[in-house]
Amino acid sequence: MKTTLYIPGNSILHRLDPRTKMVWMVCAMVSVFILNNPLVPLVVIAVLVTFLLVAVKGKLFENALVRFLPIVILTVTITHGFVNPVGITPIMIGTSPIELPYFGMMKWEGLYYGVLLALRISAVFFASITLVLTTTPEDLVSAIAKIGIPYSYASMFGMSLQMIPIMQEEARIIVQAQRARALRENNLKEKIQALVPLFVPLAVGSMQRTETTAMVLEARAFGAPVKRTELRVIKFNTIDYVLITAFVLFIIFLIVLRVVYGDLSWMYSVRSFWGLFWPVHLSR
Amino acid sequence: MISNNHKNNKSQFIPDAARTLVQVKDLVHVYPTGTRALENINVSVGEHEKLAIIGQNGSGKTTLVKHFNGLLQPTEGTILVHGADTRKTRTAVLAKTVGYVFQNPNHQLFCVTVAEELRFGLRNLRLPPDEIEQKVKETIELFKLQPYLDVHPYSLSMGARKLVAIASIFAMGPQLMILDEPTTGQDYESKKILSQVIGMMYESGKSIVFVSHDMSFVAEHADRAIVMSRAHIVFDGSLPDLFIRQDVLNEADLRPPHITQLSQRLSDYGVSPRVLNVAEMVSEVRRCLA
Numbered sequence A: 001m002k003t004t005l006y007i008p009g010n011s012i013l014h015r016l017d018p019r020t021k022m023v024w025m026v027c028a029m030v031s032v033f034i035l036n037n038p039l040v041p042l043v044v045i046a047v048l049v050t051f052l053l054v055a056v057k058g059k060l061f062e063n064a065l066v067r068f069l070p071i072v073i074l075t076v077t078i079t080h081g082f083v084n085p086v087g088i089t090p091i092m093i094g095t096s097p098i099e100l101p102y103f104g105m106m107k108w109e110g111l112y113y114g115v116l117l118a119l120r121i122s123a124v125f126f127a128s129i130t131l132v133l134t135t136t137p138e139d140l141v142s143a144i145a146k147i148g149i150p151y152s153y154a155s156m157f158g159m160s161l162q163m164i165p166i167m168q169e170e171a172r173i174i175v176q177a178q179r180a181r182a183l184r185e186n187n188l189k190e191k192i193q194a195l196v197p198l199f200v201p202l203a204v205g206s207m208q209r210t211e212t213t214a215m216v217l218e219a220r221a222f223g224a225p226v227k228r229t230e231l232r233v234i235k236f237n238t239i240d241y242v243l244i245t246a247f248v249l250f251i252i253f254l255i256v257l258r259v260v261y262g263d264l265s266w267m268y269s270v271r272s273f274w275g276l277f278w279p280v281h282l283s284r
Numbered sequence B: 001m002i003s004n005n006h007k008n009n010k011s012q013f014i015p016d017a018a019r020t021l022v023q024v025k026d027l028v029h030v031y032p033t034g035t036r037a038l039e040n041i042n043v044s045v046g047e048h049e050k051l052a053i054i055g056q057n058g059s060g061k062t063t064l065v066k067h068f069n070g071l072l073q074p075t076e077g078t079i080l081v082h083g084a085d086t087r088k089t090r091t092a093v094l095a096k097t098v099g100y101v102f103q104n105p106n107h108q109l110f111c112v113t114v115a116e117e118l119r120f121g122l123r124n125l126r127l128p129p130d131e132i133e134q135k136v137k138e139t140i141e142l143f144k145l146q147p148y149l150d151v152h153p154y155s156l157s158m159g160a161r162k163l164v165a166i167a168s169i170f171a172m173g174p175q176l177m178i179l180d181e182p183t184t185g186q187d188y189e190s191k192k193i194l195s196q197v198i199g200m201m202y203e204s205g206k207s208i209v210f211v212s213h214d215m216s217f218v219a220e221h222a223d224r225a226i227v228m229s230r231a232h233i234v235f236d237g238s239l240p241d242l243f244i245r246q247d248v249l250n251e252a253d254l255r256p257p258h259i260t261q262l263s264q265r266l267s268d269y270g271v272s273p274r275v276l277n278v279a280e281m282v283s284e285v286r287r288c289l290a
């Protein structure tokens, strides 16, 4: 049974100081919102995914959240394509527009915005899981405490993260227990009904566990008014300084672009699928 | 064939351990993590049997019994329940024949009252309402649950909760009851009730398979034992035979119950070394003294 989201390894990402990965996370999040240009999140995603694949290989796709991402991307893109009020130019296939009753026609501008937003969400997502997947929970907690957050909050964060796989495992056992009582999940209605018997034991179990954990922590002198001894010392290496400098320069570069050239959006000139990702009309 | 099984009741059952209920052939189970939890397992469970599965922590007991109703699927090999392949039959269907009680009752209970808990499985089997009420009533009487009927299962003691979990499976009328570690965390009183319940379920014609670390409980309730060690079955046979197999006992780090050890020590004086309980000991001693 896996009890953490952490995937062991010895790649560059694993060896970085967790604080560097936090800076990386924040820079990635900020960078994708500076311009209204899908190329920035695309570059950020490409860099992050490359590093992640080197670090954890195919295990990246075993993460439940990673598997969920395509659904988020599709939903955001399609919703904005239809309903975002920036849309003016209908998307034509041959001579007919893509139309839904009540929602109306899908527009290029809306779709551009949806794609941009989906890419931003993905970039933020990959930046965050880089931190969680490649940092041991202990190091993560030390790092959060090091940047000035009180230790009790830091470890609270660490423990919540560890709860996710534990609850996944628990949910799996409960589903088995319900099947052993002939619970059926043939159609959507039955699947939804099956959520109630899943939810109750899961919620009760996690509340009991929280209570027990609190007592155990106190019994083991957590929060005693003394200076804690640090077993694992985290510190910056050259590579950390180099990378942090690179991220910061990247942000500065984007800000300069924004000030000099504006938001670099080509929202109103998109007329083709590839035009969503690359300013086709400009290169012609 | 399977769909009729839950209707088999006391009056119809034919005690016949030769008829197989569950047949396991060349079973291998490898967890996604790569752990080889079962290797080359061949075993069968007959009708009207009391079978104990013994072995150290992590030897694969739970993994094995979870195959009996399709909760786990074999990596290799086949499992037949009344001739039906568990790969092709869903757990919800097999649940009519094989009842599985989980080690932790909290995973199984979620209704607002004990009575609702008993009805849940029966509703899933789509029985008519009057039949459901009839079965619930029978179960309540057999398990002596009258005082708890309108109580929330989570406010019961661990012992009572376990009993409710067993009752909720029993009510569905399976022919095979699997109990995973029924005795852990139970006090003397709860164990006594559990003993009665196992006896009562056996009397009503069911096969009982239970996983346990408690040797005297095993000696008292099982006719046959399977010993597992490191993913293999290292012994399958009667209890007296097991307790004289020193190699198996060492391999699985088991010790016979005290009363059996005593009888083995006294075998020089003519006492049979196959004694399993106090009553047998008394009659052996009587015989020797006479």
Ligand SMILES: Nc1ncnc2c1ncn2[C@@H]1O[C@H](COP(=O)(O)OP(=O)(O)OP(=O)(O)O)[C@@H](O)[C@H]1O
Residues within 6 Å of the ligand: A001, B031, B032, B033, B035, B036, B037, B055, B056, B057, B058, B059, B060, B061, B062, B063, B064
């Ligand atoms: N869901 C799982 N994923 C991966 N490995 C597992 C899983 N469940 C059990 N195992 C491993 O399979 C082996 C057999 O486990 P199993 O639970 O069947 O043992 P057991 O005999 O029931 O032990 P116990 O007496 O502790 O209940 C163990 O090594 C265990 O770590």
Ligand SMILES: [Mg+2]
Residues within 6 Å of the ligand: B061, B062, B063, B180
């Ligand atoms: Mg077990």
